Amino acid sequence: MGGNRGVVYLGPQQVEVQTLDYPALELRDGPGVNPANVGRQCQHGVILKVLASNICGSDQHMVRGRTTAPAGLVLGHEITGEVIETGSDVEFVKVGDIVSVPFNIACGRCRNCKARLTGVCLNVNPARPGAAYGYVDMGGWVGGQAEYVMVPYADWNLLRFPDRDQALDKLLDLTMLSDIFPTGFHGAVTAGVEVGSTVYVAGAGPVGLAAAASAQLLGAAVVVVGDLVPDRLEQARSFGCETVDLRTEDLAGKLEELLGVPEVDAAVDCVGFEARGHGADADIEAPATVLNSLMAITRAGGSLGIPGLYVTDDPGGVDADATTGALKVRLGLGWAKSLAFTTGQCPVMKYHRQLASAILHDRVQIAKAVNATPISLDEAPEGYRAFDQGASTKYVLDPHGEIAKRAA
Numbered sequence: 001m002g003g004n005r006g007v008v009y010l011g012p013q014q015v016e017v018q019t020l021d022y023p024a025l026e027l028r029d030g031p032g033v034n035p036a037n038v039g040r041q042c043q044h045g046v047i048l049k050v051l052a053s054n055i056c057g058s059d060q061h062m063v064r065g066r067t068t069a070p071a072g073l074v075l076g077h078e079i080t081g082e083v084i085e086t087g088s089d090v091e092f093v094k095v096g097d098i099v100s101v102p103f104n105i106a107c108g109r110c111r112n113c114k115a116r117l118t119g120v121c122l123n124v125n126p127a128r129p130g131a132a133y134g135y136v137d138m139g140g141w142v143g144g145q146a147e148y149v150m151v152p153y154a155d156w157n158l159l160r161f162p163d164r165d166q167a168l169d170k171l172l173d174l175t176m177l178s179d180i181f182p183t184g185f186h187g188a189v190t191a192g193v194e195v196g197s198t199v200y201v202a203g204a205g206p207v208g209l210a211a212a213a214s215a216q217l218l219g220a221a222v223v224v225v226g227d228l229v230p231d232r233l234e235q236a237r238s239f240g241c242e243t244v245d246l247r248t249e250d251l252a253g254k255l256e257e258l259l260g261v262p263e264v265d266a267a268v269d270c271v272g273f274e275a276r277g278h279g280a281d282a283d284i285e286a287p288a289t290v291l292n293s294l295m296a297i298t299r300a301g302g303s304l305g306i307p308g309l310y311v312t313d314d315p316g317g318v319d320a321d322a323t324t325g326a327l328k329v330r331l332g333l334g335w336a337k338s339l340a341f342t343t344g345q346c347p348v349m350k351y352h353r354q355l356a357s358a359i360l361h362d363r364v365q366i367a368k369a370v371n372a373t374p375i376s377l378d379e380a381p382e383g384y385r386a387f388d389q390g391a392s393t394k395y396v397l398d399p400h401g402e403i404a405k406r407a408a
Contacts, residue, residue: 006146007380007397009073012065013388015381020074023047023142023150025087031072033140036126043089045152048081048099051168051402052175052374053145055383055395057205057272058309062136063384066274066316069136076145076397077103077133078178080171083158084148092155098167099158100177100356101151102348105131105141108156119345124152130345145380147399159352166360171403172367172374173359175396176210181355181366183307183346184210184270188218190342191266191305195219200255200264200297202290204232204243206370206394207307208270212241213369215268217358224258226251228282231392239369246278252297265302267294272308273325285318288327295334303340310343370394374403 004020025047027033027040053076062069079101083093093099105125106118112129113121120129125139134143142149151157159177161167167174184207193199199215201208204227215223216239225236226244233243244254252262269290277286278293294304310325317323334341358364366372372394375383383395398404 002148004146004148005377006143007075007377009062009069009075010071013063015063015075015384017378017380020146023148025150027141030140030142031070032136034126037140042150042152043087044154045087045150046083046090046093046154046158047085048079048101048144048149048151049084050079050081050144050146050149050399051098052080052171053397053399054078054175054179055145055380055387055397056179057207058135060384060388061274061309061311064316064388066314067136067311068313068315073134073136074143074146075134076143077135078175078180079133079144079149079151080175080178081144081149086154090154093158093160096164097158098161098164100161100174100352101133101144102157102159102352103132103179104345104348105133105139105152106157106349107153113156116347116350118347118349145377145397147377159356161356168402168406170359171406172372172396173365174356176366176370176372177348177352177356177359179346179348180207180210180370180394181214182348182351183207184212185214185217185351185355186346187211187268187270187305187307188214188266189305190303191268192303192340193218193220193266196221197266198259198264199223200267200294201225201270202268202294203227203270203308204229204236204392205270208268209236209370210366211268211270211307212236213239213364213366216240217364222259224255224264228276229390229392232390235371235392247282251278251293255297263297263299265299266305267298267302268305269294269308273310273314273322273327287318287322288329291327292330292333295330295337295339298337298339300337303342306341306343307346372396374398374407376401
């Protein structure tokens with residue numbers, strides 16, 4: 001049995017690279033593991049050598065102490081790797097395959113999986129529908145910001161790349177398929193983006209930038225991105241987006257200046273529950289700000305895609321309601337305008353094969369759009385700190401130096 005190292009959450013604002021157990025084809029007891037999942041046998045799974053694992057804004061919510069994540073949780077749900085061991089029940093995935101791992105863990109057998117709703121699989125988390133690697137309340141499956149990780153239901157979950165060398169050459173782009181590219185794309189699709197649409201994306205973090213790039217891929221005429229951080233807005237402009245600085249510019253007024261009307265056809269919330277106010281209130285947390293602003297600037301009959309994370313338990317909520325996810329949303333406004341809302345985890349498997357093809361055929365440069373930056377596993381704590389301070393960067397952990405080797 002080999003060794004393993006990974007990124008562990010210790011408490012608010014504290015992560016550390018620690019020595020871990022080498023993964024087995026079994027879900028062992030540990031921090032966050034649902035008792036009903038302890039000892040679960042996974043001969044349908046594989047062991048991966050992790051080639052890339054990304055720091056996500058959702059991870060940052062935990063690291064800030066804004067969830068009930070337990071100390072000792074191994075982080076990381078954005079995983080790309082090489083298969084080095086297969087269980088006895090694995091039929092089609094082979095040792096040596098380069099694969100993308102959807103962050104949703106899904107069995108492929110329940111009614112939701114069969115309906116392509118893999119974000120709410122009914123069989124992998126005894127506590128609630130849906131599971132993920134290294135995430136609070138998601139069943140306790142061990143995260144992949146590590147050298148090695150176990151992936152269950154491998155024949156169903158894994159996306160295999162047909163050309164090993166091509167996949168390794170495009171690893172920095174393909175690692176976005178595990179979460180943020182499909183998530184941004186899902187936000188754009190569920191917002192109704194189509195050829196000629198005008199689109200507003202709230203948030204210029206990595207998911208927001210992925211949503212903006214996705215809207216362009218879908219044929220949007222104009223994509224406008226709003227944020228409070230100038231460097232992130234500059235990154236959005238770098239690939240052709242218009243921008244709104246929500247500290248200094250009025251959103252509706254800026255849209256009218258750009259589009260001739262103070263509204264858009266489609267809007268995407270890529271901020272979530274840690275939203276802040278706009279203008280003079282930009283330093284004040286106001287978790288319903290984005291949802292309410294999107295309802296105000298989306299045309300009647302339009303749609304809101306909401307891939308931004310909202311939680312049921314927020315220990316750091318601004319008031320008693322916010323601690324339980326009860327936000328002051330202007331639902332009456334949404335009702336009056338006949339707006340459609342789509343929330344929840346992105347069902348990655350619904351999109352990742354098509355998006356992989358777009359990457360491999362050079363139809364999109366998603367790593368460039370989100371400013372993907374490889375760092376070593378040991379640099380993960382600094383990556384978390386920089387990301388928390390607003391760095392316009394998607395940090396990609398390179399545990400075995402494969403990305404660095406290809407770039408050399």
